Amino acid sequence: MRATILTSPGSIELQTVPDPQLTTDSDAVVRVVASCICGSDLWPYRGLDGDQSEPRRIGHEFVGVVEQVGRAVGSVQPGDFVIAPFLYSDNTCALCERGVHTSCVNGGGYEGCQCELVRVPQADGTLVRVPGGEPDEALVPHLLTLSDVFPTGHHAAVSAGVRSGSTVAVVGDGAVGLSAILAAKRLGASTVVAMSRHAERQEIARVFGADAIVETRGKEGAAEVREITGGIGADAVLECVGTGDSLKQAFMSTRPGGMVGYVGLPHDAAFDPRGNFYRNIGLAGGVAPVRRYLDELLPDVLDSVIEPGRVFDLMLDLDEVADGYRAMDERQATKVLLTP
Amino acid sequence: MRATILTSPGSIELQTVPDPQLTTDSDAVVRVVASCICGSDLWPYRGLDGDQSEPRRIGHEFVGVVEQVGRAVGSVQPGDFVIAPFLYSDNTCALCERGVHTSCVNGGGYEGCQCELVRVPQADGTLVRVPGGEPDEALVPHLLTLSDVFPTGHHAAVSAGVRSGSTVAVVGDGAVGLSAILAAKRLGASTVVAMSRHAERQEIARVFGADAIVETRGKEGAAEVREITGGIGADAVLECVGTGDSLKQAFMSTRPGGMVGYVGLPHDAAFDPRGNFYRNIGLAGGVAPVRRYLDELLPDVLDSVIEPGRVFDLMLDLDEVADGYRAMDERQATKVLLTP
Numbered sequence: 001m002r003a004t005i006l007t008s009p010g011s012i013e014l015q016t017v018p019d020p021q022l023t024t025d026s027d028a029v030v031r032v033v034a035s036c037i038c039g040s041d042l043w044p045y046r047g048l049d050g051d052q053s054e055p056r057r058i059g060h061e062f063v064g065v066v067e068q069v070g071r072a073v074g075s076v077q078p079g080d081f082v083i084a085p086f087l088y089s090d091n092t093c094a095l096c097e098r099g100v101h102t103s104c105v106n107g108g109g110y111e112g113c114q115c116e117l118v119r120v121p122q123a124d125g126t127l128v129r130v131p132g133g134e135p136d137e138a139l140v141p142h143l144l145t146l147s148d149v150f151p152t153g154h155h156a157a158v159s160a161g162v163r164s165g166s167t168v169a170v171v172g173d174g175a176v177g178l179s180a181i182l183a184a185k186r187l188g189a190s191t192v193v194a195m196s197r198h199a200e201r202q203e204i205a206r207v208f209g210a211d212a213i214v215e216t217r218g219k220e221g222a223a224e225v226r227e228i229t230g231g232i233g234a235d236a237v238l239e240c241v242g243t244g245d246s247l248k249q250a251f252m253s254t255r256p257g258g259m260v261g262y263v264g265l266p267h268d269a270a271f272d273p274r275g276n277f278y279r280n281i282g283l284a285g286g287v288a289p290v291r292r293y294l295d296e297l298l299p300d301v302l303d304s305v306i307e308p309g310r311v312f313d314l315m316l317d318l319d320e321v322a323d324g325y326r327a328m329d330e331r332q333a334t335k336v337l338l339t340p
Numbered sequence: 341m342r343a344t345i346l347t348s349p350g351s352i353e354l355q356t357v358p359d360p361q362l363t364t365d366s367d368a369v370v371r372v373v374a375s376c377i378c379g380s381d382l383w384p385y386r387g388l389d390g391d392q393s394e395p396r397r398i399g400h401e402f403v404g405v406v407e408q409v410g411r412a413v414g415s416v417q418p419g420d421f422v423i424a425p426f427l428y429s430d431n432t433c434a435l436c437e438r439g440v441h442t443s444c445v446n447g448g449g450y451e452g453c454q455c456e457l458v459r460v461p462q463a464d465g466t467l468v469r470v471p472g473g474e475p476d477e478a479l480v481p482h483l484l485t486l487s488d489v490f491p492t493g494h495h496a497a498v499s500a501g502v503r504s505g506s507t508v509a510v511v512g513d514g515a516v517g518l519s520a521i522l523a524a525k526r527l528g529a530s531t532v533v534a535m536s537r538h539a540e541r542q543e544i545a546r547v548f549g550a551d552a553i554v555e556t557r558g559k560e561g562a563a564e565v566r567e568i569t570g571g572i573g574a575d576a577v578l579e580c581v582g583t584g585d586s587l588k589q590a591f592m593s594t595r596p597g598g599m600v601g602y603v604g605l606p607h608d609a610a611f612d613p614r615g616n617f618y619r620n621i622g623l624a625g626g627v628a629p630v631r632r633y634l635d636e637l638l639p640d641v642l643d644s645v646i647e648p649g650r651v652f653d654l655m656l657d658l659d660e661v662a663d664g665y666r667a668m669d670e671r672q673a674t675k676v677l678l679t680p
Contacts, residue, residue, distance in 0.1 A: 094572050100597030100620055159622065232434050247613075257440030259624065262617070270612040273587075273623065277606055280440055282499065282624025284599065286617040 003115035009047030020119035025072035028123035035062035057112025060086040082127040085290035091125030101289040141309030150308035153179025155288035160236035160261030164188030172240035173201040175311040175335040180238040185209030222252035343455035349387030360459035365412035368463035375402035397452025400426040422467040425630035431465030441629040481649030490648035493519025495628035500576035500601030504528030512580035513541040515651040515675035520578040525549030562592035
């Protein structure tokens with residue numbers, strides 16, 4: 001099959017590799033219908049991910065059709081259209097039971113999924129069947145977001161305690177930040193402030209329900225957020241970038257007693273909690289336990305209550321994957337969908 | 341009146357100062373029945389609190405009897421026995437409404453309360469009347485803990501989301517840590533692990549409901565906590581010290597997806613959130629908004645459901661206040677009660 005290889009930083013190649021095989025009774029093999037490029041794929045693409053001397057497969061978000069299942073697999077069968085959370089998990093261990101599927105004792109990551117076929121371990125615990133067989137083509141991008149980016153935005157909102165009536169600010173206008181806006185509105189936020197400087201992303205933010213846009217940053221940006229939120233700051237701030245600056249921006253924009261939900265993998269983001277201590281500002285979040293949220297989110301996508309796939313602004317054939325990385329690296333695209 | 345003055349680090353003197361007066365219509369003057377020494381008073385006592393070139397009044401926890409009230413005060417009157425949260429607040433502003441009385445827009449601290457009389461601004465919003473007039477002497481220590489130490493332990497538990505069935509570990513066996521144990525059990529924790537090396541404090545921990553004691557620290561201590569909590573770590577860890585080491589101990593002892601509630605003012609506690617991110621471990625808490633909790637906690641003290649005053653192991657006359665500081669500084673006492 002064809003598979004995307006990061007041969008060295010900045011160099012993406014589509015190569016022919018052996019088809020994956022079932023290796024245990026609980027595996028499935030899934031034919032990829034659509035995959036995409038994640039902001040986090042850009043870290044190794046940019047050479048910022050530790051030792052990168054070896055070529056590696058890449059990609060972790062996909063939807064597809066089950067091709068084969070191991071003998072122990074009962075919840076999906078060949079022909080099922082499935083969503084694959086970006087990490088696999090057994091959905092039964094003590095940590096899955098507590099909703100932290102990302103820390104599943106039998107969990108892990110795929111070998112890569114910007115390709116044609118993926119072996120999915122723990123298929124019963126991982127794959128979520130979409131009822132009704134292969135869906136309408138127009139629905140595929142929305143379903144694809146359920147493998148990572150939309151539940152990640154949702155996780156930021158849940159971690160920050162967003163509920164009916166909450167005031168919310170979102171730091172970061174990438175695909176995750178935009179998803180967080182949609183998730184916050186879905187959870188009933190009364191006011192969502194998008195912090196964004198890009199006209200096109202502001203437009204999606206508005207479509208997703210943002211009530212206000214703040215273009216300034218730093219103290220000025222935090223002051224604008226305060227002004228919009230009754231003079232006190234947002235109840236919940238969703239940090240969707242992962243740098244020291246963005247985390248600081250989030251803390252500054254939160255009201256005393258409020259909460260920051262963070263889903264951007266922290267890079268150089270060490271901080272002294274003393275300032276937050278005086279203001280009772282909390283921090284929660286992390287790698288999104290996607291599987292936990294799918295039973296709640298999938299129906300809203302199937303019923304077109306939400307259209308999270310609007311974050312995709314570039315659709316490419318898998319053959320063009322290198323162009324996709326370039327476009328995201330150069331910020332010409334927010335999120336790239338790949339069709340094998 | 342007599343009042344405690346920290347004349348310079350390590351030097352506590354009882355001096356005569358002018359009696360406080362009503363300065364606004366919303367003030368009250370309260371005659372102190374009992375006050376106490378807080379762990380946080382030891383920071384300036386030890387010279388670790390910035391510029392300390394000037395002598396200063398000290399103390400912030402007390403209960404007493406109202407002597408005088410300003411014309412606008414309606415909720416308390418002379419003769420009432422009251423609990424004074426360690427910060428005053430109006431109990432009506434947008435932040436008080438959201439339960440963050442410590443960030444009240446009209447709030448602040450007292451001039452000191454290890455003395456005989458205290459002026460309490462925002463008396464209506466701050467003071468909580470104990471029904472039935474001056475209480476039985478045996479009840480006074482328990483009521484006194486409601487001004488700071490017990491609600492602070494409670495705030496750690498609330499911030500960490502402790503509820504019925506939670507597994508909890510408490511880092512720190514000072515008066516706040518012990519209070520946190522009692523608070524966690526009161527909220528329904530199924531298992532509370534006290535991390536303590538002091539036999540006498542372990543005994544209070546047991547009385548307060550601790551189910552297990554862990555004497556080791558670092559990785560070994562975290563491993564012991566994991567072993568007690570089904571192999572995964574505690575749902576909630578209550579950090580009641582405030583150093584970098586204690587915060588690290590708390591993070592290590594928390595299960596993936598769990599929460600650290602912290603109430604020890606952080607000193608040299610900067611940290612990189614990346615490790616917590618992968619494990620979805622959150623951090624919340626801060627300066628305890630005592631006033632928020634008193635309506636809930638006071639009835640349990642009056643009904644002797646809880647006896648938080650057992651943290652006091654040294655009762656002194658106000659004249660002996662310098663001995664009290666010495667005893668706490670040298671860890672000969674856990675918490676000192678002072679009677680004017």
